[in-house]
Every structure is written in structure tokens, then in C-alpha cells.
Amino acid sequence: MESGKIFNIQNESEFQSLALETFRYQSQHVPTYKSFISHLKLDPDKITDYRKIPFLPVELFKSHEIIAVDKKAEIVFESSSTTGIKPSRHFVAHKSLYEKSFLSGFEIFYGDPAKLCIVALLPSYLERSGSSLIYMAEKLISLSSHPESGFYLNEYEKLITILRKLKNIGQPTLLLGVSFALLELAEKFEEDLEGIIIMETGGMKGRRKEMVREDLHALLKRKLNLNQVHSEYGMTELLSQAYSNVGGLFHTPPWMRILIRDTYDPLQMLETGKTGNINVIDLANTYSCSFIATSDLGRKKESEGFEVLGRVDNSDIRGCNLMIE
Secondary structure, three states, X not given: OOOHHHHHOOOHHHHHHHHHHHHHHHHHHOHHHXXXXXXXXXXXXXXXXXXXXXXXXXXXXXXXOOOOOOOOOOEEEEOOXXXXXXXXXXXXXXXXXXXXXXXHHHHHHHOOHHHOEEEEXXXXXXXXXXXXXXXXXXXXXXXXOOOOOEEOOOXXXXXXXXXXXXXXXXXOEEEEEOHHHHHHHHHHOOOOOOOOEEEEOOOOOOOOOOOOHHHHHHHHHHHHOXXXXXXXXXXXXXXXXXXXXXXXXXXXXXXXEEEEEOOOOOOOEXXXXXXXXXXXXXXXXXXXXXXXXXXXXXXXXXXXXXXXXEEOOOOOOOOOOOOOO
């Protein structure tokens, strides 16, 4: 299975072809997924549309080592978790594939990271090991040519001083932050950061009471004088990210798709505008599983974007970008 082809997808037909090729490879070479397909009594060769591919429950990343039999993991990413909840682990065969995916996706939505000052406010992630988000942020920061790029762990006053300076000189800047830390920054300093890209990339991580995303964004916009707050939708079990940079809707790179399934009938996909659980196709997951059934609730829109609306009751609280709504 050659993974590089996915980054050259130009249209729906090419996505269809590579999704089916990936599915047939994984249904034979990834033991956990092969077993899952077998239990469903499905013949992979009879599936001719990616919308009919079965999606592996994301919870299996907690209990199984999901990787192709002919591969060994170069790196293992681990999700954040609350006490008593087993974290997910993603066994990644090639770090270079993850880097290619997140860099290509970032450039689609935000351009060359070398032209940005990239600052990260991610205390909950820095305080543990194995975070795929920290890996991504470190790489983006290393590619940034600006001397102020870097991580700021609870250094709110220093960070706001730097952001003020960057705004005043017109330096394009991205602040990537976990939600509770961005909220603390906004509460401590009601600063005019118009022109700075503020991207939230996670919930409160048990540090504060969860907020509806719209309420959090409204507060940040009001206190920091922002027209828009951006978001990233990603998780440990994926190697690609979707971004929301206008109107609150997330959009995916060409090698990624979102489908919405019926909450009560997981093999039934819903039409645009209907609310259900989010299924993600991430073709960058070439050597683990590209077809993931998440616990997140969402809804697709006519614009091809999608909304993230919350999480199914009683599902584990995972360390992904999601706030209750």
C-alpha cells in the first residue's frame, strides 16, 4: 500500500478509488479491523462505495494495537484521559506520514508556516508525554522563521506582551491554545488582538466547567476584540485535522471525509442537515485504520462543511477538540 498518493487527490472519483484501495488493504492487513469486518459478515470485495465501508469504533484504540501486520510503530501517540479511563493509543508506522499530513493540511488552510509567528498555549498537553498535538505544534514552530515562536507554559503576561508587539508591527501570528488556557488569558488581559489568529484546540481538560463552543468563542471575541476564533478538529486516533476558520464550520483536506451516522443504527448514514454521530475517513491512517466511528455528535451542511455539536451521553471524555453543546 503506497501512502503518498492520497496527497494528490483532486476530485471525488480519485478519493473514491483510494478509499476503496485503502479499505481493502486494511481489511486484510490490520488484524483488529479484519476481525471487525469478519464479525459483520461482510465481503470487502463487494463494497464499491466508500460510504458503505464499515467504520471501526474509536473505543477499540483503547484496547487494541491497531497497526498493519507488516509494520512496526515508529511512534505511539496517547490521548489525554481522566482518572480511571484508559487512554487511546495510536501506533503510527511512519512519523513522516503524520508530518506530511498535518503540514499539507495546515498549508491548505493557513499557508506556509515559515511566514507565521506560531505561539502555543498548551499547558495540559505539555504536562504529559505522547501527545500528537504537541508533536504537530513543535514541528510547526520549528518551521516558523520568527524568533518569538514557541511554547508559553502559564506565562500569560509574557505572552500577552509578545502578542501586543506582534500585532503592532503587523506580523502574521497564530496562537494555538487549549480552551481553558485561552479563557484564562482573556480573563486576565482584555487586550485588543485584532488580526491575531486565535485557534482553540481542545476543551477544558477537567480544569474548568465545559462551555458551549459558541459561548467560549463569543467571550474570547469580546474580551480580545476578535472577529473570528478558529478551531481545530483532531484526535489521537487520526493523522489529519479539520479546521474551522470562518462561520463556525469545519472543513477537511482532500484526503479526509466526514459522514454522519444514525446514533441508533450505526450502519445507516444520514443525509445533509441531520444530526448524528461523526464518522471520519482519514486516508493518512494508511497503516492503522482510516475509517473511524467517533462518539462525537455532528451535522453536515450544504456548504460541505460540518458542525461538531457535542458527544453521546455516557461516552468517555477524550482529549480531542470538543466542547459540550
